Amino acid sequence: MVSRRNFLIGSAALPFLSYLELADTAFAATPKDILVVAQQLDNMTSLDPHEGFEAVGGEMISNMYQKLVRANNDNPDQVIPVVAASWEADAESKVFTFKLADQKFSSGADVTAEDVAFSLQRAIKMNKSPAFIINQFGFTADNVESLIVAKDAKTVTLATENPTSISFLLFCLSANIGAIVEKKVVLANEVNGDLGNAWLQKNSAGSGPFMLQAWKASESISLQLNPHGPYKGNLKRVIVRHVVDPSSQLLMLQKGDVDIARDLTSEQLKAAQSDKDITLVRKQIASLVLISLNQTNANLAKPQVWKAVKWALDYDGMQKNIVPLSHVVHQSMEPLGFPGTVKDIPYKRDVEKAKALMAEAGLADGFDITLDHYSAQPYPDLAQAIQANLGEIGIRVKLQSAENRQVLTKMRGRQHEMALSAWGTDYFDPNSNAEVFCINKDNSADAKKKPFAWRSSFKDDALTAKAEAARDEKDPAKRIALYEELQREFMENSPFAVMFQTTRTAACRTGVEGVRLGVLSEGNTYLETKKA
Amino acid sequence: MKNRLKSFSAMLSSVVLTLFGLTVLTFLIGRVMPVDPVIAAVGDNAPEDVILRVRAEMGLDQPIPVQFLHYLNQLVHGDFGMSVLTKNPVATDIARFFPATFELATAALLLATLVGIPLGVWAAVRQGSFTDQAIRVLCLAGHSVPVFMLSMISLLIFYSALGIAPGPGRQDIIYDGMIPTVTGLMSVDTLLAGDLDAFWDALAHMAQPVIILAYFSMAYIARMTRAFMIDALKGEYVITARAKGLSGLKVVWSHAFPTVAVQLITVLALTYAGLLEGAVVTETVFSWPGIGQYLTTSLMNADMNPVIGSTLLVGLIYVGLNLFADILYRLLDPRVQ
Numbered sequence: 001m002v003s004r005r006n007f008l009i010g011s012a013a014l015p016f017l018s019y020l021e022l023a024d025t026a027f028a029a030t031p032k033d034i035l036v037v038a039q040q041l042d043n044m045t046s047l048d049p050h051e052g053f054e055a056v057g058g059e060m061i062s063n064m065y066q067k068l069v070r071a072n073n074d075n076p077d078q079v080i081p082v083v084a085a086s087w088e089a090d091a092e093s094k095v096f097t098f099k100l101a102d103q104k105f106s107s108g109a110d111v112t113a114e115d116v117a118f119s120l121q122r123a124i125k126m127n128k129s130p131a132f133i134i135n136q137f138g139f140t141a142d143n144v145e146s147l148i149v150a151k152d153a154k155t156v157t158l159a160t161e162n163p164t165s166i167s168f169l170l171f172c173l174s175a176n177i178g179a180i181v182e183k184k185v186v187l188a189n190e191v192n193g194d195l196g197n198a199w200l201q202k203n204s205a206g207s208g209p210f211m212l213q214a215w216k217a218s219e220s221i222s223l224q225l226n227p228h229g230p231y232k233g234n235l236k237r238v239i240v241r242h243v244v245d246p247s248s249q250l251l252m253l254q255k256g257d258v259d260i261a262r263d264l265t266s267e268q269l270k271a272a273q274s275d276k277d278i279t280l281v282r283k284q285i286a287s288l289v290l291i292s293l294n295q296t297n298a299n300l301a302k303p304q305v306w307k308a309v310k311w312a313l314d315y316d317g318m319q320k321n322i323v324p325l326s327h328v329v330h331q332s333m334e335p336l337g338f339p340g341t342v343k344d345i346p347y348k349r350d351v352e353k354a355k356a357l358m359a360e361a362g363l364a365d366g367f368d369i370t371l372d373h374y375s376a377q378p379y380p381d382l383a384q385a386i387q388a389n390l391g392e393i394g395i396r397v398k399l400q401s402a403e404n405r406q407v408l409t410k411m412r413g414r415q416h417e418m419a420l421s422a423w424g425t426d427y428f429d430p431n432s433n434a435e436v437f438c439i440n441k442d443n444s445a446d447a448k449k450k451p452f453a454w455r456s457s458f459k460d461d462a463l464t465a466k467a468e469a470a471r472d473e474k475d476p477a478k479r480i481a482l483y484e485e486l487q488r489e490f491m492e493n494s495p496f497a498v499m500f501q502t503t504r505t506a507a508c509r510t511g512v513e514g515v516r517l518g519v520l521s522e523g524n525t526y527l528e529t530k531k532a
Numbered sequence: 533m534k535n536r537l538k539s540f541s542a543m544l545s546s547v548v549l550t551l552f553g554l555t556v557l558t559f560l561i562g563r564v565m566p567v568d569p570v571i572a573a574v575g576d577n578a579p580e581d582v583i584l585r586v587r588a589e590m591g592l593d594q595p596i597p598v599q600f601l602h603y604l605n606q607l608v609h610g611d612f613g614m615s616v617l618t619k620n621p622v623a624t625d626i627a628r629f630f631p632a633t634f635e636l637a638t639a640a641l642l643l644a645t646l647v648g649i650p651l652g653v654w655a656a657v658r659q660g661s662f663t664d665q666a667i668r669v670l671c672l673a674g675h676s677v678p679v680f681m682l683s684m685i686s687l688l689i690f691y692s693a694l695g696i697a698p699g700p701g702r703q704d705i706i707y708d709g710m711i712p713t714v715t716g717l718m719s720v721d722t723l724l725a726g727d728l729d730a731f732w733d734a735l736a737h738m739a740q741p742v743i744i745l746a747y748f749s750m751a752y753i754a755r756m757t758r759a760f761m762i763d764a765l766k767g768e769y770v771i772t773a774r775a776k777g778l779s780g781l782k783v784v785w786s787h788a789f790p791t792v793a794v795q796l797i798t799v800l801a802l803t804y805a806g807l808l809e810g811a812v813v814t815e816t817v818f819s820w821p822g823i824g825q826y827l828t829t830s831l832m833n834a835d836m837n838p839v840i841g842s843t844l845l846v847g848l849i850y851v852g853l854n855l856f857a858d859i860l861y862r863l864l865d866p867r868v869q
Contacts, residue, residue, distance in 0.1 A: 030705055030706075031706065034705070036705050042617070042829045042832070042833070043617070043833060044617070045573065045616060045617055045619070046619065053574070053575045053577070053578065054575060127581075127582065127585075128574075128582065129574045129575050129577070129578035129579075129582050131582075132579045132582075198619075201619045202619065213709065214709060216628075216821075217615075217617060217618035217619075217620070217625070218617070218618070218629075218821055218825060218826060218829055219821040220708065222708065222709060239705060239708055241701060241705070241819065242819065242821070243700060243701075243819045244816050244819065244825075245700075245816055245817050245819070247684060247817075248687065248699070248700045248817055248818075248819060251687055251688070251691060251692050251699060251700075252699045252700060254692065255691065255692060255695070255699060257698075257699045257705070402566070403567070403832065405567045405568075405571065405572055405576075405832075405833070405834055406566050406567050408571060408576050409566055409567050409568040409571060410566065412568065412571065412576075424577070426577050436577075447580075448580055448581070449579070449580055450580050
């Protein structure tokens with residue numbers, strides 16, 4: 001006879017015992033043909049390649065669509081042909097002809113010149129956030145059908161408004177805004193003249209290695225192999241799971257529940273480095289950490305103060321102690337990995353020099369100032385180090401921490417004094433950053449263009465002219481030389497102290513090979529990834 | 533009857549007013565917060581003309597009272613607006629995220645109640661003894677140790693070190709996309725799909741977050757039960773029952789507990805509302821796609837329609853459960869009438 005006491009104990013133990021039994025079914029290793037990635041997916045708004053403009057969305061788009069050309073992650077001076085087999089410019093550098101290679105959409109249909117022309121026209125007509133990357137060549141909704149034309153099944157021509165450097169055009173077309181979508185499929189899903197926008201936000205119609213199986217916002221994205229696409233490895237699916245917490249990502253990676261963890265911070269990377277089952281794929285990405293000095297502040301408007309700030313900072317100390325695995329010291333406005341990036345590190349901590357510059361500015365006694373910074377690590381730690389560094393030359397910094405969109409909104413309203421923030425480049429050409437940091441023609445409050453320089457009220461006409469000249473230079477080698485000169489001048493004479501470039505790491509389980517990270521998120525691809 | 537009707541209409545108007553107040557407050561916070569929702573929608577690097585166009589499309593170029601009236605009009609028609617992040621109507625998103633939280637919260641409340649009430653009663657009966665002290669320490673720890681720490685420790689021990697619990701997420705990757713969504717409750721949908729392995733997998737994934745949330749809630753329920761019970765045990769009717777020679781167990785459960793149970797209704801209702809609000813931290817650590825995660829992600833991205841929609845839902849839950857507790861209270865305790 002079972003006593004009541006034993007019955008109760010048994011009942012209590014039963015769920016626990018059956019739970020132990022569950023362990024076996026719950027932890028099967030990930031299948032060999034499915035790649036499972038843990039990643040933060042929370043700021044992704046659209047998977048339409050002509051609309052999506054965030055890093056994670058950009059990466060997914062890049063794995064589902066092809067462009068005429070793509071950036072070469074290993075050699076930034078070149079582009080790699082993809083849908084385009086070859087290209088040439090006319091004598092005036094205004095009409096560019098592309099001959100197409102043989103590629104197929106996921107539907108099995110050939111990628112034709114008509115698809116290419118339609119895709120570029122669609123990007124211009126929709127005029128979403130990234131459209132400026134290609135409408136800067138003079139394309140508008142009204143003229144694009146006459147300027148981008150399919151001549152025959154395999155030939156497309158693009159006519160630009162002004163003579164254009166072909167390297168500039170190609171680099172811009174390598175951005176996701178240049179993605180080729182299947183015209184027939186997209187138009188079949190058009191609603192109220194939206195050119196298939198609503199449908200493409202959650203579906204795919206591309207010729208990339210994978211196609212979209214499902215996107216559950218803030219939960220997961222599943223990609224499945226495009227059977228007609230360029231991928232030749234053993235993966236059939238890529239499942240990206242939204243895992244916010246980096247510590248959870250590391251645990252899942254160590255247990256083998258995921259094959260790749262994408263958002264490990266320095267703290268977790270230190271642990272991952274010493275784990276024999278994990279390999280780290282690292283890449284410096286096009287994201288710069290910099291201090292902006294708002295020129296509406298009389299003290300910050302003095303060029304000697306710009307330099308004093310730059311000479312006061314302990315770049316190496318901060319890198320080694322605060323961001324050893326996530327950032328490298330970098331002082332040019334162009335990121336490493338871009339065409340023509342200057343690698344000079346002219347500024348090192350020199351307190352005496354900085355103090356002399358402060359005295360020269362008539363500010364030997366220093367001044368009080370507020371530094372806005374993002375609240376997420378490593379920014380608070382960096383801000384404290386900056387506060388200490390600047391304190392030594394008399395600049396008394398009050399720190400103001402806020403969520404990053406709050407800091408950006410404040411900067412866009414020109415309400416900051418000093419700000420520690422990050423800047424991510426839009427497309428793979430030096431003009432992308434030169435335009436935002438150097439070209440500010442209208443400094444008025446209601447200017448039509450509000451580039452990064454405008455946000456800190458920085459206007460330098462000579463620098464603007466040099467940036468425009470570099471952008472328009474036809475000779476590729478000379479163009480690079482002009483950009484190198486521009487970067488050095490910007491380092492010397494601008495109220496922006498570029499300090500670091502971000503390094504991204506994909507922590508992979510042993511057996512996962514061929515993961516590629518790009519300088520821009522568009523270069524993050526599973527095209528060559530295999531799983532043993 | 534007339535009095536009941538009057539009381540019912542007073543309750544109803546109080547509910548409507550509370551929800552209206554919540555809408556006004558959330559809407560205003562959304563509009564005055566120092567983050568530009570347009571930038572959140574189009575990205576920081578978008579050109580000015582796109583920003584202006586989207587601002588107009590979102591109606592943010594209108595005066596705030598006009599925006600509010602427009603929003604109210606939408607709400608009256610059952611439209612919570614669209615989410616910028618997910619590109620879905622907010623109602624659709626809530627219908628997707630809420631079941632995940634509902635499943636977690638309901639299981640946690642059940643567990644917390646089943647453990648918390650007996651513990652509270654036991655502590656009260658043995659007031660001042662070692663058992664009482666031990667239960668109080670247990671409850672104090674449950675209420676004071678941060679949930680994220682408990683969650684991480686739990687993952688480290690049971691998932692990482694011992695390997696007897698699954699990791700974050702609602703189900704194992706092999707079931708991804710295999711179970712059709714019917715109710716949104718993974719434990720139910722897996723059964724409806726007739727997949728027992730997936731069902732056990734779903735239960736296994738629920739275990740850790742449920743136990744942690746239950747521990748947190750149990751601590752509160754046990755403390756309150758103990759306090760109510762100590763009071764009840766001092767009641768004259770209990771003393772009388774004891775004097776009649778009834779057994780200790782009978783006195784506690786048959787005489788004192790019914791009074792405590794009525795008092796506990798509000799405690800349980802509020803605990804449940806708190807759990808349904810979305811155990812934000814637990815959902816984050818366990819990658820649990822629930823309403824808490826939806827709300828915080830939307831807030832961080834200044835995606836205001838989901839923020840207002842989710843806040844209204846949470847408000848509705850609080851008001852609804854309070855109302856339910858109130859009605860139950862009146863039914864079970866005639867003195868309140």
